[in-house]
Amino acid sequence: MNSDPFIEELRALVGDHGLLLGDDMTPHLTGARYGAGRARCVIRPASIDEVREVVKLCVREGVRLVPQGANTGLVGASTPDASGGQVVLSLSRLRGHCEIDVANRSVTVDAGMTLWALNERLEPHGLWFPIDLGADPSIGGMVATNTGGTRLVRYGDVRHNLMALDVVLLDPPGELAHFGSALRKDNTGYDFKQLFVGTAGAGGVIVRATLEVHPKPRQSATALVVPASDEAVIALLEALERDLGDFFSAFEGMSATAMRAAFEHVPSLRNPFAPEPVPDFAVLIELESSSSPQYTGLELQETLNRFLEAHFDTLVANAVIGDREELWALRHSITEGARRMGRPIAFDVSVPRSRMMDFRRAAGAMAAARFPQLVVVDFGHIADGGIHYNLIWPADAAVAYDDATVAGLRDALYAIVVEDFGGSYSAEHGVGAHNLGYYAKYTSATGKRIAGGLRAMLDPQGLCGTVDLSAGG
Template sequence: MDGAVKLLEALAATVGAERVLTDAADTEPYFTDWRRRYRGRALAVVQPGNVDELARVVRACAEAGVAIVPQGGNTGLCGGATPPADGRSVLLSLSRMNRIRAVDADNNTLIAEAGCTLAAVQQAAEEAGRLFPLSLGSQGSCEIGGNLSTNAGGVHVLRYGNMRELTLGLEVVLPDGRVWDGLRGLRKDNTGYDLKQLFIGAEGTLGVISAAVLKLFPCPRAQAVAWLAVTGPAAAVALLGFLRDHVGERLTAFELIGRNALELVLRHIPGARSPLPAVPEWSLLVELSDPHPDAVLDELLGGVLEEALGHGWVQDAALAASLAQRAELWALRENVSEAQKIEGFAIKHDVAVPVSRIPDFLAAAEAALRAVWPVVRIVAFGHLGDGNLHYNLSLPRAEDNVAFITRTADVNRIVHDIVDGLDGTISAEHGIGQLKRAELVHYKSQVELDLMRAVKTALDPQGLMNPGKVL
């Protein structure tokens, strides 16, 4: 206990006593994950204000042999930023490190500290006449460090890529307290290993990301958004290819929404209304964008959809006629997770398969699940354009659902075995955290696991960085 007291004193001397939180009322919000699935404890919540303070905090913890749990906006969905229950780690909150250090419009880059919210980065890019295209429902509260640590995706991956593709350089505090300055805004740099890729998606298990060089793009000055009723997932995949052939990179979003997902939004989200007279079995939200203000995207999209109607892929369509209508259509998609949270507990999956295999996955998973639970409610939605679906399951009656949740391991095995058989992944954009740690061992080869453990041992030999996550 004397060691813990000495460590807390050293941390207070580094960041200020008011930035070392130990009272239960102050620390409680940091110890529970967003879904309230996991709860932990820690010696303290420490809030460094710059990279020097961060490095000194990490060094002090390393010398004391105390584990560190990095946390950003605490919006993760797999328990990756929640401390262990033993109360012996230090939770490192990066929210005070929230400066935009530089914007280089000519180089189309921006340097943001890890504690910047995604919305703040988007705004800084917009003020420079540029776009940072990562877009998530939690963008007002999620932070760039967390986005990097989970390799966040979102609704525009098919056009711009996920955080790996949107990042040129990193600054990282290593487990021994040294700082690696890799903040280079270069598109080409073949001087050895691409070290930044070790830390993107590592969920804070190899080091603490403190800042990043992010890619910017021209702002879209013309947009078209439509809500479509399609005849099924196979028709949606066919339409995706058809659209890409006809509009190219103007296609920026292609989101699939199942009937149950839309009905939850209509039931629980005030002001939500169906864009079409009937709620379809399968809907698509399609967005085109172009940096040229005179691009006539409504006409282009309307023409393509007329042809799609002729092919039998599309049953009905509603094209947004104003900015407000575009926002209404997007709100239907973005509020699915919130509506589910209001509805109650579900067994959630964040899977990806090759786009061409999405119809196969949906058919096989439904058949296998209904063979065991005939009335299972399937809430399927997500980023069909890049092959990532959120596939969430519950039973309609609350009392039945309680028992169903206890069968999570059985449900996961059914869903994940089908995904694996289609050359897919059990985690497309949410990460592993605590939630999928055992599943990772089941589906990764021994060679992959050995390589991951070798990297972990090389960079974090004491095993102090975010223990109990990923591996």
Template sequence: MLTPTTSNSQQQALLVALAGVLGAHGLLTDANDCARFTTGARYGQGSTLAVLRPDTHEQIVDCVRLCAEAGQALVLQGANTGLVAASTPDATGRFVVLSLERLKKHIEIDPINRSVTVDAGVTLQELNDALEPQGLFFPIDLGANPSIGGMIAANTGGARLIKYGDVRQNLLGLRAVLMQPAGEVLDLQSALRKNNTGPDLKQLFIGSSGAYGIITRAVLQVHRIPKQTATALVVPRDQAAVLELLSILERDCSEFLTAFEGVSGAALQAVLKHIPSISNPFAPEPLPNYCVLLELASTADPQVTGIDLESVLMRCLENLFGDVVENAVVGRGKDLWRIRHAISEALRHEGKMIAFDISMPRSSFVAFRDEGLALMAEKYPWIKVMDFGHWADGGCHFNMVWPQGEGIPQFDNQVVQAIRTEIYDLVVHRYHGSFSAEHGVGPYNLDFYQRYTSTAAQVLAGKMQSMLDPQRLLGLTWFGPVQ
């Protein structure tokens, strides 16, 4: 436990008050107990005075009031799966972690309205487990298992965005606790799809990295679970043929197309090398330089429609063989998706990962990829580019690995920062893209937010943040210009 001293008597008084609100299991101060809350999924290692673990909305309101009165800074945390260090405290120890992992008592499903009202601490898997008996699911497909509140704060997208959209497109309403006035509740828990009665205030909280308020509950639009799917891993003629294939599928199968995921040969090779349970889907043929994982899905009953999606997909690909498509593996959907979801884990075994989460108009993908690969080969030839991503929605994980070995330079953070700047400059300035397609903004990429976001946008975002949190107590991300 913390040892009281004369200089931290106010902090000790705050902890006593918080313990009175949260009870024995709701407040952690021991360093070992707090360790998992101070370490990020990829980046971020800090320290904290305490971890608050409320299990009711009312406890959150009381905690916010107490911390605001004491001038105590808070960092919000859901499932702690974020990749930009926005959900972990920094090394100063000035932050208290407000964890919502226990806020998961409420899941209210309305199957007729196709909506669900859910506590912010409920995880994506827990939500889908509850929805499945109703034949419903929340279709944001991710490699991690985040909390619903965290998904809103980052506006997550995932592999099936082309069909279902991101969190923003599936959020009907929410409830949030404000820092100004401290503990005030903003209740926007509407389950309406049409409601034009003024500004849509819930939009303030989507993608805000938790900087504008504490989301405690959400109302989500959910979808019917598909009755049939068809999956293929396709080898295109070349990079240009990837976009040709996408255009043809959208023309001929648009209502069925749910995913279109690019996978480089280097990323595929890493999966086969480091994940023994996954075998080469193209064996005995060699691995391709590039392939595309695509999926068709339908919620309609095939006995009613007479449509067999696998036959549809086979006919479409057969018409393209020898021109747009060189090879394809059709079927084995679970096995093919395992390859896609195993990429991030496999790359970690290759060396020190340099991750990118970028987006651009998809018509620019081929030119960007050619220029990005050429830049890396010329200036940083020891770096392995092992990219993959969501071609259909313009997203790309242009990930790289800095390997170890004889003749390879020692890992250097300054070199990595130079690489990031060059790639991001290419993405933002030449190809009019984004340096953060899905992961949001946090301490890890805040410098790039300030580099690429217009001054006018930063000023407006900062004014809103100052209005909602005048003491700057909530989170590590400041959206205004550098002060």
């Protein structure tokens, strides 16, 4: 047994299976990309009541909590610091409740359930939660980071699909608060649940969520399209929304280096434009419909074909109407392919989509001029203004990887994003230890003052989460 009385009190609350110490904590201490620390222990409650009791104990003892879902985040928001004094509060065992209301098209689910598991439960009802990601995050983590994904242009992000939240508060310690309901229309005051969306656990522990779910598509059509020019990219997007807006669901851009990274990583993938070379830029377009062709007579593949033919030469230089799984495999293989090229320096940014191609040119020119040893591998959600702008430091580069150089690159790129293009340094992944300095730099004094007031009310000791949004530190 551990000689630490606090640890033993935690053990009494959750049992031996719910408490991890020593090497057993390892998977919970390192993030998917950034964030690695030490923890006093990892606590894994199996019920909301257990979460409440753990929070009460930690508040009483003044111990900081780091809420953690599936730990798939990319900014270090769900991992402890190096002090060894924090408790990681893992919600991975809190996944027993899943109440589906088919007629209301809603589901109430525990925070620890993963996206894949939720969609597996929804499948027999012809429903899904359509936030499409390369990872398998927990629902609580998705709320805490306001996840977007490849189909945001059609379905919105988590915030737009969130109906209600259950949150365990720090003040009063352990109080279970319920915000919202399974109603789509309720204008009775402040929408308090939104205070916990995208704030990475600041102010309370998300334990349950009610989500709007959607009919699963019955048919889809996918194409990989080479725009006629840079200017044609956004013009093509506008035409899709104008002419096929009821079916338009994805518009994913990929540079030539991004596509080559995927081809080299996954030998089974082929260049769909062969024998022509990989184009400088291509867009993965998808249409979806939940309507039955039996009643509408609509065949999406024919619809997409006609659209592309109508815009050949003006907006479209080439197009491949391919196998859906194969084309999406190309898109989803880019990240791992980029890692194989060297050491990635990853950016998840957004700009007004009307300026996306201008941003790519400006960022590429800056990188080529100041950091010529790096290779740009960029791809992302052009339709919502988001882009994963990765620069790879090749292992065989003449100049060795240098932390100070990388810090300078981050400063330079974020200055272009935020100052020159009015964009965001964190389009999807939220704020964590990794990008907290940029939060401090780019968040207004008014915003931080209001965040400080909220924190003082919800978490007066500042015990929950990894970041202080009132100060950026």
